[in-house]
Amino acid sequence: MNYQSIKREVRLNAKLAGPIVFAQVAQVAMGFTDTVMAGRLSPLDLGAIAVGVNLWILPYLFCTGLLMAVSSMTSHYFGAARFVAIRDLMEQVGWVVLVLSVLAVGSVMAMAEGLSLLRLDEGITEVAAAYIKAVSFGLPAVIGYLALRFLSEGIGYTKPMMIIQVIGLLINILANWVFMFGKLGVPAMGAEGAGWATALVMWITLFLLLGYIARHKRYRFVWVARPVKRDWQKTREMLRVGSPIAVSLVAEVGMFAAVALLMGTLGVTQVAAHQVALNVAAMAFMIPLGISAATTVRVGHALGEGRAWLVRFRGLVGIGFAAACMMLTATVLFVFPQQIVSVYTQDMQVRELAVQLLFMAAIFQLSDGIQISANGALRGMKDTFYPMMVTLIVYWLLGLPLSWYLGFVREIGPQGLWMGLVAGLTLSAFWLVWRFLHLTRHLPAASAPASD
Secondary structure (H helix, E strand, O other): OOHHHHHHHHHHHHHHHHHHHHHHHHHHHHHHHHHHHHHOOOHHHHHHHHHHHHHHHHHHHHHHHHHHHHHHHHHHHHHOOOHHHHHHHHHHHHHHHHHHHHHHHHHHHHHHHHHHHHOOOOOHHHHHHHHHHHHHOOHHHHHHHHHHHHHHHHOOOOHHHHHHHHHHHHHHHHHHHHHHHOOOOOOOOOHHHHHHHHHHHHHHHHHHHHHHHHHOHHHHHHOOOOOOOOOHHHHHHHHHHHHHHHHHHHHHHHHHHHHHHHHHOOOHHHHHHHHHHHHHHHHHHHHHHHHHHHHHHHHHHHHHOOOOHHHHHHHHHHHHHHHHHHHHHHHHHHHOHHHHHHHHOOOHHHHHHHHHHHHHHHHOHHHHHHHHHHHHHHHHOOOOHHHHHHHHHHHHHHHHHHHHHHHHHOOOOHHHHHHHHHHHHHHHHHHHHHHHHHHHOOOOHHHOOOOO
């Protein structure tokens, strides 16, 4: 690796990652607007959205992980100029989207009905249930959107999602204003209104992306007028690649969701502060998440083109790029916690605790960036089962038990719950980087020219 090669790869990675980051930031910003606007209503509405998001996000992330296989497989096919294979894959993806939609809506409805079993703080249960029931009506749309998004990312075209998500964010703000606060003749629905606004945006963004893909010549090879047939081989490959990603995503975010539910047993103030700090951390996480997606595409294209020596180089540059970006975000969280928290809420108790949790979030920024980018590099190699096992071990056998022990047994409270998160993310980062280095150790990197 020389400086010019690294500089060029960072530029190419950033060219792909930039629109993804902006699109993801716009998507997370919808959660930000929900949180801020709910904070203007009451701690109860804020806490209900915190609990609700951490429940419906699980089936959403499972579908996201499963459909990420589309990006990985498409990048390989595109690098090898196998355009017919991409078309065949998308035909099968349509069937998978239908099945996932039914399962996602059913599981979210079941969660809403079972909230009372969690014995949360009084008042949160009813409002959170109404919120997630409203969101469930948009899940089929967002699952279809994800399939089209990963198709576009796989061929290396990421700008449409950035524009569409920004439009969705603006619509979400307007819809929140109408449904949450009761404007334009609509009754005020509070947190439930945020759920209906989210569902509306999910449908609008689907139709915008579908319309764009149907009209743009870049995607012309996907659309062929012929009967759609089941191809179980393509479906099995997608499930083989995507299922471990889905389990990994659910396991990682599930740990955060479990911590949020444990926070709910401590009180409304604790869960509201947790939601504020977690929303800030999630916003920062969009940067390495975009770099991770770009690294998947870059590595996948290299393998599809048959240039295996580029895999190690592109993967390591992607990991280093993400690490550098997260060091900057950690610095911001350390230096400006009061200013950041004040944007979310004026409740002094919530603000004081959120600032303390934000310091914890700053600590795990580097680990979080490294682990997700290493995961992206491995995903580009279609290595998804091993990272899944790492995730299950470090988050559920180490991180969550440690959170419970420090938070409740040692009675450290909210900060103790977050210490378990830090431990899990740090171990995951080390382990996944080791895995990537191990898999690429014997690649013929010495034959690489100065640039690709």
